[in-house]
Amino acid sequence: MGLPGFDWGDLAFFLELARQGRLVPAARRLRADHTTVSRRVAELERALHCKLFDRGPNGFVLTDAGQKLFAYAETIESNATAIAENVGGIATAPSGDVRVATMEGIGSFYIAPRMWKLREAFPAIRVELVTERHLINLTKREADISVSFAQMKGPRLISENIGTFELRLYAAPSYIQRMGLPASLDDLDNHEFVDYIDDLVSIPEVRWLHDVLVPSKVVFQSSSMVAQHNAAVAGAGLVLLPSFSAAEDSRLLPVVPKLVSVTRSIWLTVHEDHQYLSRIKTVRRFLKQSIADDQSFLNGLSKTRTP
Numbered sequence: 001m002g003l004p005g006f007d008w009g010d011l012a013f014f015l016e017l018a019r020q021g022r023l024v025p026a027a028r029r030l031r032a033d034h035t036t037v038s039r040r041v042a043e044l045e046r047a048l049h050c051k052l053f054d055r056g057p058n059g060f061v062l063t064d065a066g067q068k069l070f071a072y073a074e075t076i077e078s079n080a081t082a083i084a085e086n087v088g089g090i091a092t093a094p095s096g097d098v099r100v101a102t103m104e105g106i107g108s109f110y111i112a113p114r115m116w117k118l119r120e121a122f123p124a125i126r127v128e129l130v131t132e133r134h135l136i137n138l139t140k141r142e143a144d145i146s147v148s149f150a151q152m153k154g155p156r157l158i159s160e161n162i163g164t165f166e167l168r169l170y171a172a173p174s175y176i177q178r179m180g181l182p183a184s185l186d187d188l189d190n191h192e193f194v195d196y197i198d199d200l201v202s203i204p205e206v207r208w209l210h211d212v213l214v215p216s217k218v219v220f221q222s223s224s225m226v227a228q229h230n231a232a233v234a235g236a237g238l239v240l241l242p243s244f245s246a247a248e249d250s251r252l253l254p255v256v257p258k259l260v261s262v263t264r265s266i267w268l269t270v271h272e273d274h275q276y277l278s279r280i281k282t283v284r285r286f287l288k289q290s291i292a293d294d295q296s297f298l299n300g301l302s303k304t305r306t307p
Helices: 010-020 023-030 032-050 064-086 106-121 173-179 188-189 225-233 277-295
Strands: 053-056 059-062 096-102 125-131 144-147 157-171 194-195 218-221 239-242 253-255 261-271
Touching: 010 023, 010 032, 010 059, 010 064, 023 032, 032 239, 059 064, 059 144, 096 106, 096 277, 106 144, 106 225, 106 277, 125 144, 125 277, 144 277, 157 173, 157 277, 173 253, 188 253, 194 225, 261 277
Parallel strands: 096 125, 096 144, 194 218
Antiparallel strands: 053 059, 144 261, 157 239, 157 253, 157 261
8 A cells, every 4th residue: 555656765865865954965875866866855745745845045954744754754764674674584683783973082992992792792783983072963863872971862862871980180100200299179270281172072071170170271182082191191281081091091190089080971872763673772782781880990999890
């Protein structure tokens, strides 16, 4: 059964244009020509006898009818993917690509080193780890899973707090030899710091040094936490770093650890249409269990992470 002239394949073009908002990016994701995207969406509008998009200076915007169709089309897409994964004569192991979006620091120092464990258990799953300074848009399918320090909010997103981590001040022995070791919070006013570039911070939660003080002597700034870590290792200044970054780095020493401690939450987010897909469910469960197992390490209660 179906509508006369209605081509289910047109929904894929409609969905991608709705997510991207422009023809060229949508065509790139679909590996098609932008004229094909325009034609297929126009055919869908004719078949449904309604206008699905308004075109303005900011690209294609869904009409009221388009918003209604978008919700149905996402469900159809999710069910089609689930059929491909789960319907068959025999049960198969989870397989396919799963794109995980996160910040550079936790992605580089914590998530990436643990992916081999997932690979050992589920060799048919390949994780694509995307690191950005801003929050990736799951609604536009820029990623399947987000791990962030801020709760993502949006239509049909499932976001849950899966743990916390602690940050402390660290410095290289060469810096301590040059500038001395602070003994109190007041002493920090006389010290040099490594920090983020304030006007490039897109996630306010990473302004963690400001939970302790607003330093008057910032000698090096970077939008990269990895760069800050390495600058501190070289002796540039004091730096506030998460336990997953610095706790096991013998090149850095904790500074006034009993006086300075900052805590942040770890949020895991998926789109509700993807939560039951076996490959995404598997990676989601793995990340949640890993962070739960490592809470002592992540919060400075033990010096080593779970093996």
